[in-house]
Amino acid sequence: MTPRSLAEAARAAATLMLTAALLLGGDARAADAAAVTHYVLDPAKSSLEFTFLQAGAQNKGRFTRFQVAFDFAAANLAAGRLDVTVDINSVDTGDQERDETLRGADLFAVAKFPQAHFVASQINRTASGYEAVGKLTIRGVTHDARVPFAFRTATENGATVGYMTGKTSVRRLDYGVGQGDWKATDQVGNDVGVSFALRLAAH
């Protein structure tokens, strides 16, 4: 082999390797973006709150026990999934008597329906963030629901965490939360605002 052809061969090999490296690297990056991350809730740093009109004034409450599972990849929304289970017994409006009333048969009926559940297997991108499209079940009644949310990730102490925030509203009577006298909306409004700020840990 002449020195000239040797040099040519070396050049060809280098080009080939470079191309392969670029292709492989590119593939790796694309695969990274499409890889679905599974997140679980950090309960200590998460809140699920609601607001409601009682006797003409805004009142607040929260649920202290709930679970969240979230599968998400920004470049592969189709693989996304959000699953939220709320322990209704953990309702806390800051007033024991009111909480007991809420747990009672005419409102949440926790003895029969201890959990509320939201499951979304479709995540859409929106102008301001995302929305989870799925089914919400409260007091044994299921309806379609869309929950808008914002999501960002951060690296904290070398681990990936996600922050999910959003607010929506639920018409309590659509789910039968309010039987008998509680069906009236003059003292307790039908619209209940729901807001959440969740810290999720990548698993």
Place this chain on the structure above:
Amino acid sequence: MAVRNTEHRWGALSQLFHWLIVVLIIVQVTLASLADDLPPSARKLALLARHKSVGITILMLVILRLLWRSLNLTPLLPDTLKPYERFLARFTHAALYVLLFAMPLSGWMMSSARGFPVSWFGFFTLPDLVPKNKSLYEALLTTHETLAWVLAAVVTLHVAAALKHHFMHRDDVLRRMLPFTTTPGPKA
């Protein structure tokens, strides 16, 4: 009837304040006793919401009433009163005004301490007077109930005195607070 008071007679506006507050106090007692007998329910919530709205209405009326009183003559007490009767009349009236403030204010504070903001018939929400605090709520509940009994006692004294003036002294002390009556004395 003149709108303003004279030395001998309460004017229309003073009478309106007096009798409107009488009617609203009767409404308050009715709402409170109906609600007291109920377990937590939508009906109890509705009754107490009305009770709070009417209470705030009384508070607004008593403020206006005192303003009007300060801009007006106060009809004179009859000359025939003994000094202790004069004192008792003044004391009873002052106590009624104090209670007309203390009742709604203690109720409002009690609601704030419970963590239930007070709305005026759903039109606007009043600011919380005190932070949410369970033991403060319980103390204010006792205060509100005790003041209600004190009010009942002072009102009884006030009504008894008015009737005594009318039927025993046969003077115009009761009549001059009644619409559709005439009172003797110099006419304007």
